[in-house]
Structures are given as C-alpha cells and as structure tokens.
Amino acid sequence: MTVRVQEADFDIGAELDRLTGGNRRIGGLAVFVGLVREMHLRDGLHRERIEALTLEHYPGMTEKALEDIEAEARRRWTLEATLIVHRYGRLEAGDRIVLVAVGSPHRDAAFEACEFLVDWLKTKAPFWKLEETPVGEKWVEAHEGDDAAAARWAKKP
Amino acid sequence: MKVRYFAWMKRTVGVAEEEVVLPADVRTVGELVEWLRTRSGGHAEALAAGAAFGTAVDQRTTTFDALLTGAKEVAFFPPFTGG
Numbered sequence: 001m002t003v004r005v006q007e008a009d010f011d012i013g014a015e016l017d018r019l020t021g022g023n024r025r026i027g028g029l030a031v032f033v034g035l036v037r038e039m040h041l042r043d044g045l046h047r048e049r050i051e052a053l054t055l056e057h058y059p060g061m062t063e064k065a066l067e068d069i070e071a072e073a074r075r076r077w078t079l080e081a082t083l084i085v086h087r088y089g090r091l092e093a094g095d096r097i098v099l100v101a102v103g104s105p106h107r108d109a110a111f112e113a114c115e116f117l118v119d120w121l122k123t124k125a126p127f128w129k130l131e132e133t134p135v136g137e138k139w140v141e142a143h144e145g146d147d148a149a150a151a152r153w154a155k156k157p
Numbered sequence: 158m159k160v161r162y163f164a165w166m167k168r169t170v171g172v173a174e175e176e177v178v179l180p181a182d183v184r185t186v187g188e189l190v191e192w193l194r195t196r197s198g199g200h201a202e203a204l205a206a207g208a209a210f211g212t213a214v215d216q217r218t219t220t221f222d223a224l225l226t227g228a229k230e231v232a233f234f235p236p237f238t239g240g
Contacts (some may be wrong), residue, residue, distance in 0.1 A: 034240055055239065056164055058232060063215035086239065098240055101183060124218070127239025128164035139165045142236035 001081055001151075003066040005057060007089040010099055019081045020103055026080045028107035030114035034098035036091045041133045048134040055088045055097065058126035062086070065125045073102070073117050077109040084117065086127065116153050123150040158225070160193065163234035166210060169203035174209055179225065181228065186212050187221040189231060203233070 002019070012033060020026050039050040066084050073082060081103035091097060100117045104110040129140035161174040183192050194201045204210070213232045214223050225231065 057239070058161075058163055058213075058216070058234070061213055061232070064216055065218070122240035123237060125239050126163065126182055126234060128212070128235060128237045130164070139235065140238045142238055146240075 001070070003063055003070055004085045005059070005062050005066070006085065006087060009037075009087070009096060012096075012099060015083060015085065015099060016101060019101055020082045023080055023103065024049040025105055026103035027105045028110040029081075029101060029103045030107070030110035031102075032098075032100040032114050032118050033096055034118075036095045036097060038091050039131065041131075041135070050090045050093075050131045050133050052090060052128045052132045053140070054090045054132070055089045056128045056130065057086075061126050066121060068125070069117060069120045069124060072120070073113045076116070077104065077113040079104050079109065079113055079147050082113070082117070084121065086121070086125070088127070119146075119149040119153060122146045158228060159230045160189075161230060162183040163232065165235060166203045166233055169199050171197070171199045184224060184226070185221065186214065186219065186223050186225065186231060189225060190221065190233075 016031065018031065019119060020029060036053060041048045041050055066086065070082050070084060073079065079102055083099065083101040085099040100114055100115065102110045102114040104113065110143055123146050131138045158177055158179060159174055160177055162170045167173050180192065183189050190204050194204050210233050212219060212221060214225065214228045215230055
C-alpha cells in the first residue's frame with residue numbers, strides 16, 4: 001500500500017524485504033522493474049546512441065494518480081501488499097526507472113495485478129520522457145501499444 | 158486560478174505556470190483553452206485545436222467539458238510516457 005516518487009535509485013532487495021516483512025499470508029510476490037533501455041536515433045546514414053533521458057512529472061498529481069491506480073488494483077484482486085516506486089530526473093541507459101511489486105496469497109492475482117499496475121501507470125500517471133540525442137533534446141511520443149495494453153483492463157476480470 | 162503546463166507545452170508557452178483571472182464567460186476547460194490561445198503566439202501554438210494534449214483540474218485528469226467552478230489549478234500536458 002505504498003506509492004513513492006523519488007529522484008534517488010532504489011534497492012530492490014531491501015524494498016521487497018520491507019514489503020513482505022512479517023506477512024505470512026503472502027504466498028506469491030510478483031515484481032516488475034523498468035529500466036532505461038539503450039536507444040538509437042536514425043538520422044540519415046548516421047545511427048546515434050541515446051544515452052540518457054530526463055523524466056519530468058507533475059508533483060502532487062503523480063502521487064494521487066498512482067494511489068488511484070493502486071486502489072483500483074486492490075478492488076479487483078485480493079492483495080496483501082502493493083508497492084510502486086517511480087523515479088524522476090536524469091537517468092542513463094541501464095538505470096532503474098520503476099519498481100512495481102504485488103504480494104498475494106496466490107500467484108495468479110499477483111501476476112495479473114502487477115501487469116495491470118504497469119499497464120495503467122504508463123498511460124495514467126503524469127510522467128514525460130525527454131531524450132538526450134546527439135542532435136538535441138527530443139520528447140518521447142506516447143505509444144499506441146501502451147494505450148491498447150491499458151485498455152485490456154477496461155473490464156474487470 | 159493557476160494554470161500549469163508540462164513537457165513540450167511548457168517550452169512552447171514559455172512559462173511553467175501562470176496566475177489568471179477568468180472572465181465571467183469562461184466556465185469550462187474547453188472555454189479556458191480558447192481564452193488562453195489569445196494570450197500569446199506560444200499559447201496559440203501549444204493549445205492549437207489539432208494538438209494532442211490532456212488536462213487535469215485540481216490534479217485529477219478530466220475532460221474539456223469539465224466545469225471550472227471552484228478550481229484552484231488547471232494543468233495541460235501531452236500524453237503520458239512514464240514507466
């Protein structure tokens with residue numbers, strides 16, 4: 001039942017230990033970690049590497065949006081523990097961006113709720129990625145695939 | 158009332174936020190958009206009819222027909238790209 005938005009990196013092991021600590025009803029813990037993928041920009045014949053990006057967000061609204069998404073997951077599945085940690089600021093390829101963890105008595109609910117949380121936070125939480133390219137800064141455009149992934153969950157399972 | 162802009166919209170408008178006093182005939186987010194467009198070339202470009210952007214009233218996502226009654230903060234932003 002925790003949502004955090006922070007500039008600092010997170011320690012996955014320590015986060016999961018804290019999340020499940022002492023709760024013996026948890027039989028399965030599903031975890032998603034999002035990383036900054038190394039990207040390439042094609043500019044004519046040149047292929048330039050994008051090494052870093054800056055994540056902007058809307059302080060105040062971001063936390064509310066993540067709490068709403070978490071609350072929706074808890075309405076849909078029987079969950080014992082949920083955690084969303086999302087970073088902002090400048091991140092380099094290989095850096096961790098987001099951690100989503102869901103603990104439930106059974107694995108099906110944990111897997112499904114974890115996937116739901118990731119799909120919804122990509123389209124409903126106010127974050128924007130600005131890539132650093134060799135030819136200047138470029139705002140990342142939203143992917144239709146992300147909307148489709150989020151729409152899968154429009155109906156309750 | 159405070160109006161805030163995010164990501165590329167902030168750069169195009171030229172400010173991250175501004176205080177505005179609404180005319181009496183601006184009652185919805187859509188009417189606010191039309192009124193803001195008249196403030197500068199940057200506003201007109203960022204809030205152009207064909208531009209893909211969303212809105213939030215008091216930090217909750219909403220639609221352009223939402224009423225502004227009692228609103229303290231309205232935000233405009235491009236589609237989200239987090240995660």
